[in-house]
Amino acid sequence: MNLKRHRLFIMFTIICALTGGKAGAQSTSVFTTGLKAPAKMVLTGRGNLLVAESGAGANTGRLSLVDRKTGVRRTILDGLPAGANLEGGTSGPSGLALRGDTLFMTIGQGDAVLRGPAPGSEMTNPNPSSPIFSSVLSITASSGVEASTEAFRALNSGDHSNLKGGGQVILINASGDMLTIRLVADFPDSIPNPRPDFPDNVRVSNPFGVAVSGGVLYVVDASHNLVKTVGAESGSTTTLATFAPIPRPTPAPPPGGPVVEAVPDSVRLFGDQLLITFLTGFPFPQGLAEVRKVDIVSGSQLSFITGLTAAIDVQPVKVLNGQEFFTLEFSTNMLAQPSAAPGRLSLYETPTAAPVIIAAPLISPTSVARDRSTGDIFITSIFTGQVLRVDAARLLVRRHYRDFLLREPDAEGWNFWQGQITQCGDNAQCRDNKSVDVSRAFYYSAEFIAAHPELAENLHGTAEYNRAFVKQAYFTYLQRTCDPEICDAEGFNFWVNKINGRLPSLDGDYNEMIRAFLRSTEYRARLGLS
Numbered sequence: 236m237n238l239k240r241h242r243l244f245i246m247f248t249i250i251c252a253l254t255g256g257k258a259g260a261q262s263t264s265v266f267t268t269g270l271k272a273p274a275k276m277v278l279t280g281r282g283n284l285l286v287a288e289s290g291a292g293a294n295t296g297r298l299s300l301v302d303r304k305t306g307v308r309r310t311i312l313d314g315l316p317a318g319a320n321l322e323g324g325t326s327g328p329s330g331l332a333l334r335g336d337t338l339f340m341t342i343g344q345g346d347a348v349l350r351g352p353a354p355g356s357e358m359t360n361p362n363p364s365s366p367i368f369s370s371v372l373s374i375t376a377s378s379g380v381e382a383s384t385e386a387f388r389a390l391n392s393g394d395h396s397n398l399k400g401g402g403q404v405i406l407i408n409a410s411g412d413m414l415t416i417r418l419v420a421d422f423p424d425s426i427p428n429p430r431p432d433f434p435d436n437v438r439v440s441n442p443f444g445v446a447v448s449g450g451v452l453y454v455v456d457a458s459h460n461l462v463k464t465v466g467a468e469s470g471s472t473t474t475l476a477t478f479a480p481i482p483r484p485t486p487a488p489p490p491g492g493p494v495v496e497a498v499p500d501s502v503r504l505f506g507d508q509l510l511i512t513f514l515t516g517f518p519f520p521q522g523l524a525e526v527r528k529v530d531i532v533s534g535s536q537l538s539f540i541t542g543l544t545a546a547i548d549v550q551p552v553k554v555l556n557g558q559e560f561f562t563l564e565f566s567t568n569m570l571a572q573p574s575a576a577p578g579r580l581s582l583y584e585t586p587t588a589a590p591v592i593i594a595a596p597l598i599s600p601t602s603v604a605r606d607r608s609t610g611d612i613f614i615t616s617i618f619t620g621q622v623l624r625v626d627a628a629r630l631l632v633r634r635h636y637r638d639f640l641l642r643e644p645d646a647e648g649w650n651f652w653q654g655q656i657t658q659c660g661d662n663a664q665c666r667d668n669k670s671v672d673v674s675r676a677f678y679y680s681a682e683f684i685a686a687h688p689e690l691a692e693n694l695h696g697t698a699e700y701n702r703a704f705v706k707q708a709y710f711t712y713l714q715r716t717c718d719p720e721i722c723d724a725e726g727f728n729f730w731v732n733k734i735n736g737r738l739p740s741l742d743g744d745y746n747e748m749i750r751a752f753l754r755s756t757e758y759r760a761r762l763g764l765s
Contacts, residue, residue, distance in 0.1 A: 318346030
């Protein structure tokens, strides 16, 4: 296809995208199904997903591995502590953090408490399903576990009692792979919280997230509104920070009182700080949830990202010359009728920037994990038992709108251009070629050419046009501010000469140059890719 025809084809697809062409993609796709109330997940060093599943009944908590390439799930460990909570669901495995070959898992409240005799009261359950609710487990795997297809036996009540007593549980599968499980920390299932109408009232513990740095674990308790430090080997525990109730706007609209509880439900390491999301308590006011920053030494805390609703996770991403942040909200209106409004994944280029919605609507999302090598984002959905995928193409297309057109994408165009890439499935060569085609299409957008008329002149690739084409690659892809003819003369001249050496009807070197810029370390760093 000669250059002129190629441009006419691209202009036609642009017109389709901007004037009613059907969107070729949605913001997410289903990556895997069949999970039992997935609560949190982490990526392994090999890029697979480890998922903590709360379960679907007494001691049905589960740890699954989802193959990154195929989306196939297999059980690593079953029979983990789980029990019916007071909200009508099942509470069990609730948070994950990975350090080398050791996985740290928080176990939530389970059925450690029952409803008390007074409205809203709680009392200790004399016969909980497991003796190790409100705890942290460590699970150390031998090197073959991630690749093995052989199952381990499920934990039983004897194993739970053994862990409670300080023993280890060692499991070996048919291939000789080994799992070693131990109880790192065993928090009180509840603490006294007497009330005038029920002196024996208690407040349940509910560890719901964990992060690890060296020999220290950071555990958030969503019921006690605090974050604890735990020695990963010793199990010694101290309270790092507590979170006071959050005032509601005055006068506070009904229902509910003048304050709400913080309800910390996720914790992430961020340098020498922690980022902790607040779900907030009833009545879950819109815009009052936030990401709080906590110093890991002093415990001092500051609001970091505000204006959220039912925040459930945050993912910091290191990019060239800074940081970006993905926030996950369980719902945008928890009290909407007849059911809560769906949640969403948003991107903040700075903590105070206006958010960009990356994926919505999301049904009951609970955690987010990002593959730094590809840019794919994964989201657990606790009610549907799914892991959703936000394809890296979505972020790539958004970056092009920002770089070339200086605006956020419109929904239809965003989906259209994403679909041009994701139609390839997991065919790497097809995706690479389509990414280059999509990228080149932005060169021919009327919006872009209006700002750079030198790119509208001479459609047959003269030397003048070629120099402008290469120069814009430096300005758009790399966001260079100085003239590349001066600042990077060697690279600039290399690409100009390479394109000039081709016949006007053979435009492959334009694509080769675009591909080189997209693959460059500098461009990938702008996208937060390693």
